[in-house]
Amino acid sequence: MAKNINSSVLNLKPINKISFKQRMLSYKRKPLSFLLLIIVGLAAFLSAAALIFLMVYILVKGIPNLTPELFAWEYNSENVSCMPSIINTLIITCLTLAIAVPFGVGAAIYLAEYAKKGNKLVKVIRTMAETLSGIPSIVYGLFGMMFFVTALHWNMSLLAGSFTLAIMVLPTIMRTTEESLLTVPDSYREGSFGLGAGKLRTIVKIILPSSMPGILAGIILAIGRIVGETAALIYTSGSATGTATNVMDSGRTLAIHMYVLANEGLYTNQAWGTAVVLLVLVFGINTLSAFIAKKLGSKKG
Amino acid sequence: MRLGKIRETAMQGVFFLTAITSIAAVVIICIFLFCNGIPAMAKIGFSEFLGGQKWSPTNVPPSFGIFDMIIGSIYVTAGALVIGVPVGILTAVFLARFCPASLYKVLKPATELLAGIPSIVYGFFGLMVIVPLIRQYFGGNGSSLLAASIVLGIMILPTIIGVSESAIRAVPESYYEGALALGATKERSVFKTILPASKSGVLAGVVLGIGRAIGETMAVVLIAGNQVQIPKSITDGVRTLTANIVLEMGYSTGLHREALIATGVVLFVFILLITLSMQAIKSRSENHG
Incomplete structure (x- = not known):
């Protein structure tokens, strides 16, 4: 799977190489695309945040309770x-x-x-x-x-x-x-x-x-x-x-x-x-x- | 030589027998559920059981109407979809199309961990964290349709992300390149060419998510409040079909017990319908490809 992404990125780069500034400029002309990008990023962030919050919360609350008596x-x-x-x-x-x-x-x-x-x-x-x-x-x-x-x-x-x-x-x-x-x-x-x-x-x-x-x-x-x-x-x-x-x-x-x-x-x-x-x-x-x-x-x- | 031949045939028979255990299992499950559930439904009366709004199994005379719980299951599933589907599909788009390879290595296993x-x-997390939050900010006692929807929404994320991502990756690269070449931005190309082309795969992921949400039991029991009612607002409590079984099976006897098994039959029929539509989607997409 990882190999697959790498190759697709490599294939695209020569066609699609634009600088950061150019990209921002194109977003300025097409604000809808920028909005989509933000929404997609936000969704991924939410998914990751849900997992991290869940894990960290349970570990923080739970680890102090791992007493010998529990076992x-x-x-x-x-x-x-x-x-x-x-x-x-x-x-x-x-x-x-x-x-x-x-x-x-x-x-x-x-x-x-x-x-x-x-x-x-x-x-x-x-x-x-x-x-x-x-x-x-x-x-x-x-x-x-x-x-x-x-x-x-x-x-x-x-x-x-x-x-x-x-x-x-x-x-x-x-x-x-x-x-x-x-x-x-x-x-x-x-x-x-x-x-x-x-x-x-x-x-x-x-x-x-x-x-x-x-x-x-x-x-x-x-x-x-x-x-x-x-x-x-x-x-x-x-x-x-x-x-x-x-x-x-x-x-x-x-x-x-x-x-x-x-x-x-x-x-x-x-x-x-x-x-x-x-x-x-x-x-x-x-x-x-x-x-x-x-x-x-x-x-x- | 002959002994070897016999052994070959015998083992082939053994492998064949193990292969049909899954058929046998489904058949036995169906027989047991329907043979125990349908007579109970007939005793109560089909329309009274499915359409009745009064569930008081310990009253004299008792009444067994599961309409509120059917609606409850549907509401909770719909709520989970409202939260899980947009986030799930967009996360899948991110993973397949926008994610840098280094981040992918972390994010992908993370979504699998969630599953x-x-x-x-x-x-338990919902009970200790989300329920108090809802109590504080939305009022009510916290155990509610909203709490169940949020937790189930998170629970179905990995299913939707996984299936949608592989569907999006299966779209030929030429679609994307064609859109780019016509001057579309990257986002426009992804959302206007790739996502529509992966429609049936994404739909399969959503249907799988529905199946998971409607069948979920233990998480819902702890956080949904379990009142038998059609919730009027999202902070009202709700009881699902699954919760009804788990809550009352422990002490039920006689017709009450049979009514709970019949509740399981209704749930089972829902799941069979979902599985069937799943297979229909799959065979359609296979015919297209």
């Missing part, structure tokens, strides 16, 4: 520690990935490697995946509550929450994996077939390893969504305060913990602290994903 |  092992009404919910978040994340990754990657392999071009079914699968990614998380929550919690009698549990989230992140993993499989040059496949390897062997030994960074970036992106999710979990994994000891226990994740704190309005300081933990987690995860994806890009370029 | 912030953090 105590036990939760009680005197000390609303977020440690149990961090552990629950970890469990839910692992469970969700254990369910969603095999299905997502398998589906992507089918779409990219097995399905024939112009196959009707492939189109249906893509449409359905797109539909899934448009469904709001509260609807997933409702469905999870009706299906996993009530119909399957799992009650409110980490397992029910994980299955709900797994359906939610499935399209993300499918799409990123498929994109990354499609970047593997055909010569790899031909080379492998030429040496006598079968299709399965080619996929497992050649294609998957070389598209690993892309798949990983997608998985990490999914982790970011899982960690930040609230609406889909509140009626599937519930908001029990303790650390879950097995997957059939109810337990709150960090995001639900923060919702409960914010909603009760009693522990505002702790909520600010939790917000910082959540922000740092999600940003760390997203940065890692971008870093891995970039590494893939530079290797290919 | 990663969990909605509960947005909601």
Whole structure:
């Protein structure tokens, strides 16, 4: 992307080289253009300012509240520690990935490697995946509550929450994996077939390893969504305060913990602290994903 | 040799099965939602449920009218669009056409970061910062349509910016150069040739933003006030469909619970319509290109 801009700038310069003074003069003759320029700049400034204000405000308010007590092992009404919910978040994340990754990657392999071009079914699968990614998380929550919690009698549990989230992140993993499989040059496949390897062997030994960074970036992106999710979990994994000891226990994740704190309005300081933990987690995860994806890009370029 | 062949076929079958899970998931979600929601709607009466203006599930006899919440969802989404769309599209124009490369390296990841912030953090920020500001300067108790619109407007920015920017970048450079050569200023060329040419892509971004705004739950619950009413001014409280589900699902039983699921069905139908129009826009732009 960055390369693209550079080249377009380079292409334009010789045609369009005007001095600052000339430019101002032309703006004086065409005030409307100047106005447009200002509006565009202002909009970009607003977008950036919104982010910076949000970040700085949360960090300034939250960092002083990052006390050791906030990370105590036990939760009680005197000390609303977020440690149990961090552990629950970890469990839910692992469970969700254990369910969603095999299905997502398998589906992507089918779409990219097995399905024939112009196959009707492939189109249906893509449409359905797109539909899934448009469904709001509260609807997933409702469905999870009706299906996993009530119909399957799992009650409110980490397992029910994980299955709900797994359906939610499935399209993300499918799409990123498929994109990354499609970047593997055909010569790899031909080379492998030429040496006598079968299709399965080619996929497992050649294609998957070389598209690993892309798949990983997608998985990490999914982790970011899982960690930040609230609406889909509140009626599937519930908001029990303790650390879950097995997957059939109810337990709150960090995001639900923060919702409960914010909603009760009693522990505002702790909520600010939790917000910082959540922000740092999600940003760390997203940065890692971008870093891995970039590494893939530079290797290919 | 034969064993290998069997394994190949078996694995192809396995991959095929994983591929159709997304179809199965959508089908099961539809079945569960509609089978639980439609009978409830029938019990309450379709026109009473969708058009009724009285929501008092614990009264005897109870009444379940979600008209105010449908309007509430539409108002909040419209408010978010009023704030998010102009800023989003203009920011996309800036990123694609006016931004120096050095600034782009900072600004682009910044907009992506905005997309990663969990909605509960947005909601909490709105509750602690924007709600008091509104209370101070506009009156009312602060939790209002305006607060929800501002926060949702910020939340849909990254969606609109991302999709619009790639649509603007996809316009052939020759359009821009042609306009410049005819003597138009840079701004005029961008706004009169490039932006109109990227229309359907930008529209797709806006539709995606609508989907995100109408489905948003946790941020809205904290800041919209949640009174069941059609707001008369922007500082009045409002309850959306999503907020209704989250607020009452915890303690609901019987028909009340079914009515909440039916509320989810209405929301789901809205989202399906948005997804469909999204796909229509996409296929139209593909046919054009």
